[in-house]
Amino acid sequence: MKIQAQPLFTKLLSEMGPQGWWPARNHWEIILGAILVQNTNWRNVARSLNQLELATNLEPQKIAVLPLADLQAYIRPSGFYINKSRAIQTIFQWLATYDFALETVKAAYGSQLRNQLLTIRGIGDETADVLLVYVFKEVTFIADKYAQKLFTRIYGQPFTSYRQLKKSVLLPATFTNEQAQEFHGLIVEFGKCYLKKEAAWQSSFLTDFDPTPSILS
DNA sequence: GGCCAGGACACCA
């Protein structure tokens, strides 16, 4: 089953307005947040980011050389701190070899950038796509848990895995990076607001969304 | 006190 994303994106955007995602001040905070938020409430992530900012001012050169024990202490509120600290240290030390020039990194790996990110232990499908969209300004769909719930609900077919949903969703050829960023933000914010409670869903604006035209096969 | 949150990974069949 293939699904065109444009109608849902248009509906979400018109009803909710631009979300301005990702919530961060710079690329380094996005990288940190993307790793820290894995299976974790954002409130806990915010605590960790605050402590990291106090220690490093979120400067990548400082993050890259943080002693592991210190890094783990700062991010402890986000849980899974041993795995996450390793991922953070690995990716920042890798970026350091390119002097934190993101354009250089992108140019160096080209179409293999996603695979390169996946070689980092602690960075999987979702985090890799988040980094591609919000840090490296590429256009791809982030098929996270909220998206899986939303598409399952709308299209009446269970989407229970990241890769399954990802390969089913077709972004328009004209989709921009800004739109890809916005799409993920809209899906997450919608999920936070409505997806949890059945009653809220029933009364929500998506009840009048007709998914049929966007189903290709 | 149990459940969950914007996953990833090793292990298994």
Place this chain on the structure above:
DNA sequence: TGGTGTCATGGC
């Protein structure tokens, strides 16, 4: 390829 246990914390 797909299912299960594990990793850890804090809020509700």
